[in-house]
Amino acid sequence: MxxxxxxxxxxxxxxxxxxxxxxxxxxxxxxxxxxxxxxxxxxxxxxxxxxxxxxxxxxxxxxxxxxxxxxxxxxxxxxxxxxxxxxxxxxxxxxxxxxxxxxxxxxxxxxxxxxxxxxxxxxxxxxxxxxxxxxxxxxxxxxxxxxxxxxxxxxxxxxxxxxxxxxxxxxxxxxxxxxxxxxxxxxxxxxxxxxLGLGVAAKPDSQDICFVPDGDYAGLVRKLRPEADTAGDIVDLVGRRLGSHRGIIHFTVGQRRGLEIGGTPEPLYVVRVDAATRQVVVGPRAALAVAAAQVTGLNWIGGDHDGAITAKVRSMAKPVPARLDGDRLRFAAPEYGVAPGQAAVLYAGERVLGGGWIAATEPALAAAAAA
CATH class of the missing domain: 3.40.50.620 (HUPs)
Structure with missing residues (x-):
């Protein structure tokens, strides 16, 4: 061909x-x-x-x-x-x-x-x-x-x-x-x-996560780590208790469904999952905005490139303008859906420069208040 x-x-x-x-x-x-x-x-x-x-x-x-x-x-x-x-x-x-x-x-x-x-x-x-x-x-x-x-x-x-x-x-x-x-x-x-007469020509694509074909991530984690179902509190940004949950494995940053909290003036989203306290911290959508992220385990294949870069922080997201200073990745505009455990992948146009793992994030609201 x-x-x-x-x-x-x-x-x-x-x-x-x-x-x-x-x-x-x-x-x-x-x-x-x-x-x-x-x-x-x-x-x-x-x-x-x-x-x-x-x-x-x-x-x-x-x-x-x-x-x-x-x-x-x-x-x-x-x-x-x-x-x-x-x-x-x-x-x-x-x-x-x-x-x-x-x-x-x-x-x-x-x-x-x-x-x-x-x-x-x-x-x-x-x-x-x-x-x-x-x-x-x-x-x-x-x-x-x-x-x-x-x-x-x-x-x-x-x-x-x-x-x-x-x-x-x-x-x-x-x-x-x-x-x-x-x-x-x-x-x-x-x-x-x-x-070419290959029998797999019409075979469906595989799932993104091959070892969870039914999509029940929490069920798999519970099977491997029985302690994962320990209950905890759902709290707001200032630590006020709003409800309870049946295990932090059921929640990821940006999630809205499954909180089962009513009576709030605006929709609430998972802003942070605190494993140490088993708290799920929720807030309005504005609280999801991130100004910067700490990136660890950086792998660089961009040679001597030192020009403008874009960063992609989710597999389905579009690359956005950013600046890398050591292990700190600062976004040109507040970015949403940035979660610890995900990857920050860096590009120069179509070229992949490398990337690393998101270890922590800096809320845009906090950055604005400190300015």
Whole structure:
């Protein structure tokens, strides 16, 4: 296909490509296109769930049915397919971290943990062990070779762009990775799958959080951490008790539903979750406005860029003008929905400069009062 470029160079003879295969249409198309280049192509799937639990699981990735789909695609393409059991590592580095973050009153992003752990770190190691020249994935981001080397850019299709979840990709990883679908819309990917006769062409997309297919986050956390259901108080901004709750795991910053507090002059939102006191602090929408955020664990892949930046603080948010001073990210205008545990991803236009984890926020109301 002319609209796909693996950036392996002119000569593909003797090249070897490992493709991360989750069993979905995206990674299956990547495998098919890699095989068409003439390079030796190997499909690798990480089994992230216990076999008995994974069999028949739907709405996820790397599960029982998905492993079978990945194997069937590889059989059709005539390429090798390997499955590696990473259930224990996935549970320890992704699922347990997810549960602990909720207990700490944070809003976690397990997809980032998965990408920086099993999907990239582990798969890259496996790919190198197999003697591959690169690891190709079905992520909707673009790898652009600039004057100083490989750069990470937003996917061409705004509705599918996954750059927010890949901010922790290191430069060494980026040099080795390939994202052949980054310039394509999802509809084109499905067309390619149909043209190539792949059985997964119409397969539905997986859930954002694959290990919570029913969307019951609180139920999963409760199962892993029984102490999570300890009740506490719902208080206003000055600490006045307004009601009670059945566990902080049921609340995230910006949430309005489920508070069950009536008789207030205006709608109330979750402004802060205090794990130490088990208090859920609520207030009017204006109290959600944030002037700045403390960012930890900063990963920088922006080279020597020192110009204007934008920051994205939620996966569905638009990047907004901001300024980074050490670990303090200051927004040009008050930003809403900024929650500890989420990521702040930094951009220069379409290029991803890096990002880090939001550890704390500075309310815009407090900043205005201090000015």
């Amino acid at each position: 002319d609209d796909v470029d693996f950036q392996l160079g002119d000569a593909l003879t003797g090249k070897r490509i490992v493709v991360a295969m989750s069993g979905g249409v995206d990674s299956s198309v990547v495998a098919a296109l890699a095989a068409q280049t003439g390079a030796e192509t190997i499909g690798v799937t990480l089994q992230l769930y216990d076999h008995g639990e994974a069999t028949g699981r739907a709405g996820s990735c790397c599960a029982g049915r998905d492993i079978r789909d990945a194997r069937a695609v590889c059989d059709r393409l005539g390429i090798a397919h390997y499955v590696f059991d990473h259930e224990t590592r996935f549970r320890e580095t992704v699922v347990d971290t997810f549960a602990d973050a909720y207990l700490a009153g944070q809003t976690p992003i397990p997809c980032v943990q998965c990408n920086t752990g099993p999907k990239f770190t582990d798969l890259l190691s496996l790919s190198r062990d197999l003697g591959a020249d690169c690891l190709a994935t079905g992520h909707y981001v673009r790898r652009v070779v600039g004057p100083a080397g490989a750069e990470l850019h937003r996917g061409a299709d705004p509705a599918r762009d996954q750059s927010y979840f890949l901010f922790a990709t290191t430069q060494a990883q980026l040099d080795y990775l390939r994202f052949p679908l980054g310039a394509l819309p999802k509809a084109r990917v499905r067309e390619i799958a149909a043209e």
